[in-house]
Amino acid sequence: MKKDFxxxxxxxxxxxxxxxxxxxxxxxxxxxxxxxxGISLWKFLRELPRGTSPFDPENIIAFGAGLLGGTxxxxxxxxxxxxxxxxxxxxxxxxxxxxxxxxxxYAGFDHIFIRGKSEKPVYLLIDNGEVSLEDASPLWGLTTWxxxxxxxxxxxxxxxxFLSIGxxxxxxxxxxxxxxxxxxxxxxxxxGAVMGSKHLKAIAVRGSGRVEVADxxxxxxxxxxxxxxxxxxxxxxxxxNYGTPxxxxxxxxxxxxxxxxxxxxxxxxxxxxxxxxxxxxxxxIDKSFSCFSCPIHCSQFQKIKRGPHMGTEGEKxxxxxxxxxxxxxxxxxxxxxxxxxxxxxxxxxxxxxxxGAISWAFECFQRGILTEKDTDGLSLRWGDSExxxxxxRKTAYQEGFGGLLAKxxxxxxxxxxxxxxxxxxxxxxxxxxxxxxxxxxxALGVTVAARGGAHTMGAPLTERMAISEELSQKxxxxxxxxxxxxxxxxxxxxxxxxxLHAVLDALGMCFFTSNWMGPELLSPGDYxxxxxxxxxxxxxxxDLMMIGERIHNLGKIFNVRHADFGRKDDYPPERLLNExxxxxxSGLRLDEKKWSNLLDEYYDLHGWDRASGFPKKETLVKxxxxxxxx
Amino acid sequence: MSKVExxxxxxxxxxxxxTTKVLKLRTIPEKCAACGICELACSYHHAKSFSRSLSSxxxxxxxxxxxxxxxxxxxxxxxxxxxxRCEDEKIPLCVKWCPVGxxxxxxx
Numbered sequence: 077m078k079k080d081f082x083x084x085x086x087x088x089x090x091x092x093x094x095x096x097x098x099x100x101x102x103x104x105x106x107x108x109x110x111x112x113x114g115i116s117l118w119k120f121l122r123e124l125p126r127g128t129s130p131f132d133p134e135n136i137i138a139f140g141a142g143l144l145g146g147t148x149x150x151x152x153x154x155x156x157x158x159x160x161x162x163x164x165x166x167x168x169x170x171x172x173x174x175x176x177x178x179x180x181x182y183a184g185f186d187h188i189f190i191r192g193k194s195e196k197p198v199y200l201l202i203d204n205g206e207v208s209l210e211d212a213s214p215l216w217g218l219t220t221w222x223x224x225x226x227x228x229x230x231x232x233x234x235x236x237x238f239l240s241i242g243x244x245x246x247x248x249x250x251x252x253x254x255x256x257x258x259x260x261x262x263x264x265x266x267x268g269a270v271m272g273s274k275h276l277k278a279i280a281v282r283g284s285g286r287v288e289v290a291d292x293x294x295x296x297x298x299x300x301x302x303x304x305x306x307x308x309x310x311x312x313x314x315x316x317n318y319g320t321p322x323x324x325x326x327x328x329x330x331x332x333x334x335x336x337x338x339x340x341x342x343x344x345x346x347x348x349x350x351x352x353x354x355x356x357x358x359x360x361i362d363k364s365f366s367c368f369s370c371p372i373h374c375s376q377f378q379k380i381k382r383g384p385h386m387g388t389e390g391e392k393x394x395x396x397x398x399x400x401x402x403x404x405x406x407x408x409x410x411x412x413x414x415x416x417x418x419x420x421x422x423x424x425x426x427x428x429x430x431x432g433a434i435s436w437a438f439e440c441f442q443r444g445i446l447t448e449k450d451t452d453g454l455s456l457r458w459g460d461s462e463x464x465x466x467x468x469r470k471t472a473y474q475e476g477f478g479g480l481l482a483k484x485x486x487x488x489x490x491x492x493x494x495x496x497x498x499x500x501x502x503x504x505x506x507x508x509x510x511x512x513x514x515x516x517x518x519a520l521g522v523t524v525a526a527r528g529g530a531h532t533m534g535a536p537l538t539e540r541m542a543i544s545e546e547l548s549q550k551x552x553x554x555x556x557x558x559x560x561x562x563x564x565x566x567x568x569x570x571x572x573x574x575x576l577h578a579v580l581d582a583l584g585m586c587f588f589t590s591n592w593m594g595p596e597l598l599s600p601g602d603y604x605x606x607x608x609x610x611x612x613x614x615x616x617x618x619d620l621m622m623i624g625e626r627i628h629n630l631g632k633i634f635n636v637r638h639a640d641f642g643r644k645d646d647y648p649p650e651r652l653l654n655e656x657x658x659x660x661x662s663g664l665r666l667d668e669k670k671w672s673n674l675l676d677e678y679y680d681l682h683g684w685d686r687a688s689g690f691p692k693k694e695t696l697v698k699x700x701x702x703x704x705x706x
Numbered sequence: 707m708s709k710v711e712x713x714x715x716x717x718x719x720x721x722x723x724x725t726t727k728v729l730k731l732r733t734i735p736e737k738c739a740a741c742g743i744c745e746l747a748c749s750y751h752h753a754k755s756f757s758r759s760l761s762s763x764x765x766x767x768x769x770x771x772x773x774x775x776x777x778x779x780x781x782x783x784x785x786x787x788x789x790x791r792c793e794d795e796k797i798p799l800c801v802k803w804c805p806v807g808x809x810x811x812x813x814x
């Protein structure tokens with residue numbers, strides 16, 4: 077009998093209503109979908125009834141470790157969490173690093189599916205193959221940091237790894253995230269609220285097992301060469317020193333930040349300098365940390381040593397933290413931004429979604445649509461960090477005006493009316509975090525992403541890089557990867573990264589190891605080498621990318637079936653079509669006609685119907701998914 | 707900064723290494739990023755597979771303070787293999803693999 081390498085071998089199905097646990101074999105799924113979102117979506121498409129709403133007990137939430145999780149593969153640490161998206165009703169997918177996913181493999185499981193709803197708050201304890209539901213009443217109401225600390229004390233010296241929700245998830249706030257290993261957020265799509273709706277506070281995992289690969293010596297040699305190659309790059313060195321905030325000032329200089337709720341696209345240059353990576357490094361960064369099995373170390377431990385937030389300490393802020401609280405809300409005090417980021421981690425909130433709702437409210441206040449009578453007496457002025465911190469807290473607890481923000485800007489704007497709908501900047505109903513107008517492939521990748529506006533499902537970064545036409549042609553089959561102004565070739569470029577990102581998610585590997593970050597980092601061919609050495613299979617680079625295409629199609633099918641999304645939902649928000657960029661690169665906007673042509677080209681490349689976006693029958697045949705043809 | 711004296715189980719020098727001097731393993735927790743790559747390299751050495759609990763090294767990250775402990779296990783733990791100094795390797799694998807030089811071997 078063939079030995080299944082790299083996987084732990086078992087999948088857990090847990091029904092919280094009936095308190096029942098059923099195991100099934102991973103290879104039933106991993107042979108075709110590898111792991112992560114691929115396995116989750118296949119299960120959802122077969123077992124989740126249409127019309128299930130995110131908070132119905134019948135809804136399923138999945139936690140997948142990824143096929144290479146727990147091995148020495150660089151950055152193979154990610155957990156892929158999926159369920160119904162609380163904003164869109166379609167695909168909810170979020171991903172986090174840390175230490176949890178490898179521990180799940182060591183405990184003997186590749187994936188967990190959870191359905192039903194517990195009568196009382198519970199946490200799930202997985203201890204080396206033993207699965208139990210434990211009383212979480214003492215944890216209910218606690219922050220994620222308090223939850224981890226209390227569980228660590230209770231469960232003893234041999235430390236488990238944790239993921240948990242905070243008050244935001246318990247209170248079903250749409251922006252609720254799942255917090256992994258204290259500082260990593262599986263942030264978007266409201267998956268923390270889905271956990272909360274099931275009365276599931278946390279999952280603690282402890283494992284002393286092992287992950288075996290088919291060719292241990294060859295695998296180690298490949299990992300060593302690839303790690304060294306990653307570390308030789310300038311981008312890896314930069315994010316080790318500064319984290320992803322290293323790119324913030326450049327995004328700003330390219331007029332590519334969602335300033336004051338996308339009204340402008342460049343933050344005042346002096347203000348941006350005050351929150352730049354250099355300012356943060358000098359005043360706040362203590363040292364760099366890593367997720368499990370990653371040589372890059374992109375996560376900085378920050379300490380606030382003076383001022384009103386003195387004593388605040390914690391790990392990791394991202395470039396997006398600066399987009400959200402710096403550009404979007406106008407805060408130019410880095411200590412307040414760090415404080416806001418850690419507050420969100422503690423309360424279990426996604427920084428993108430919570431800042432999206434708050435910036436909508438700020439613009440409504442600016443325009444007189446909302447007044448202090450609506451906002452519990454708070455004056456919503458751009459840059460007022462104290463008000464932002466207070467609104468974050470109020471949102472998590474659904475308190476007063478925070479109860480409106482907890483609905484997300486789209487639903488909140490329907491409650492408020494008075495033209496406020498125009499200032500809700502969403503894609504498929506979820507807050508948009510990314511400014512899109514300056515970069516066409518980036519715009520397409522973000523806009524069509526099945527999870528609802530996100531740059532982690534195929535949006536390329538190449539338009540911000542210097543890649544020669546020759547190299548571009550060699551890597552992507554188009555010469556325009558580095559040209560931000562043209563729509564030409566961009567559909568193909570996006571499709572390439574959609575496949576690659578789907579593969580990385582399924583392998584449980586971090587995107588930062590890949591050529592998404594720069595052409596000299598790992599390519600699909602490199603991941604095929606790792607996959608083959610780990611499993612003993614013999615897949616080509618194109619075989620692997622075809623699996624990525626299969627997973628990507630599952631996301632599209634799920635969105636059409638569960639959210640009725642069609643072509644109209646693959647357009648950017650109107651503001652980005654109608655209002656131009658400002659600042660150094662002013663006057664740029666997305667063109668509706670050209671966008672429509674781009675969508676045609678993009679749908680054709682994937683073999684999707686131009687009108688509905690649903691995969692054509694021949695596409696499903698090619699991908700081995702014909703049974704989904706309905 | 708802590709120093710751990712490395713001796714082979716039979717108290718003999720490293721057979722495959724150029725030096726015949728007794729080596730010392732130096733751990734520098736201040737440098738450690740807690741990536742666990744040393745634990746994986748160690749479990750590979752012992753078992754040709756990947757596991758934190760088959761490793762002779764334990765990395766403890768104290769999340770709230772940003773501090774790290776690096777423990778190297780001696781023979782006393784009945785459940786786990788003690789550090790055997792990677793006798794079949796030129797240098798111990800934890801030293802070879804650590805991306806930040808938080809474990810080093812020094813001749814003295």
